[in-house]
Amino acid sequence: MEGVNADYFVRVVERRAGAELRIKQRSAGDVGCVVWDAALVLAKYLETSAFYRVGLHSFTGKSVVELGSGTGLVGLMASVLGAHVTVTDLEELQGLLNTNINDNKHLVTGSIQAKVLKWGESVKHLPPEPDYILVADCIYYEQSLEPLLWTMKELAGTNSCILCCYEERTMGNNPKIEIRFFELLQSDFDIEEIPVDRHDEEYRSEDIHILHIKRKIHH
Template identity: 85%
Template sequence: MAGVEAGYFVRALELRSGAELRIKQCDTGDVGCVVWDAALVLAKYLETSSFYRDGLHTFTGKSVVELGSGTGLVGLMASVLGAHVTVTDLEDMQELLNINISDNKHLVTGSIDAKVLKWGESVKDLPPDPDYILVADCIYYEQSLEPLLRTMKELAGKNTCIICCYEERTMGNNPEIEIRFFKLLQTDFEIEEIPLDKHDEEYKSEDIHILQIKRK
């Protein structure tokens, strides 16, 4: 993805502290180059009071892996909240991920780095049995469903909490893809949907769902 710096625009997301995550997006390129609505919804959900216990954020000190990170927004939010995060995507997304990590490192209270991961391939270079796996808007391409689920199954330990956020789409074959994904998912995982009233007050939509998933 040569030339990211030459062809980008910035999406700013205000934090509760008043600071801003400033995420660079490419004006050309793959779908991963854009901050999608589901990523915004998930990032802001992580900031909600649901994750605080005795004034401390649940993610503080925890290990987190994000799959299909794209611009890195969700993983960056987790690192701002105190988690030790590995954001992952294909080789051609690494430049953009590292630019966004560098641009926002002054807000990070945990840690964050980027690694190459192709779904369905070995996860040996990732933290084993992370506390959390984050997945935003990755249910849209039929050929990727089984590789994504293989990666989730291999990476998740019995205590790993997977938080998945996706936008429900009705165009083309998207409904069939979603049905197939959840059918496959239920083979090895238990699924609980987070009620809409638990989402961020501003960043929520009836078309965007947040799921909490655990190994059976």
């Protein structure tokens, strides 16, 4: 970590090929202001998948929407890998998102833009049925589960691949919230967990799970 000024500090994220990503984080603020471990694990998994063509396909030219982007690391990694990315979060996080986009735009080989999105509200301003929907460390508030799942359902087409990464937490209400999330998720989506041995060799943990989620086709 390196100091930037009193308000920001930088997280350097190395890549398999090419220059590192430099992600500014706020030294004070709520959940969206720092790079969480699940975001790191998912970002590095995207790079591994694209680089080695493991399981998924190249991100080149694909449309991607990230939900709850926070600092924007995961969406930035997808755009560096050639995707056309829309990172989304609340109004108060747009400044941080756009700062990180501007700081890393020289690495982007696709495209990236930030848009305001509050879960549970209209997604008409976002690309419809994107190839990939990315969700990192968004399972923590019980009251946000239904709006998040509604948003996922509204965005996802039958061919959309949702990659959801979360850290399993045992404190307080977290286990109950995770159980509820899966109860709600299973009514509309099929879920497959990506084995840990397919995550990045360095950026992995038994407590951090990556899910490959697809919309169920109801006949």
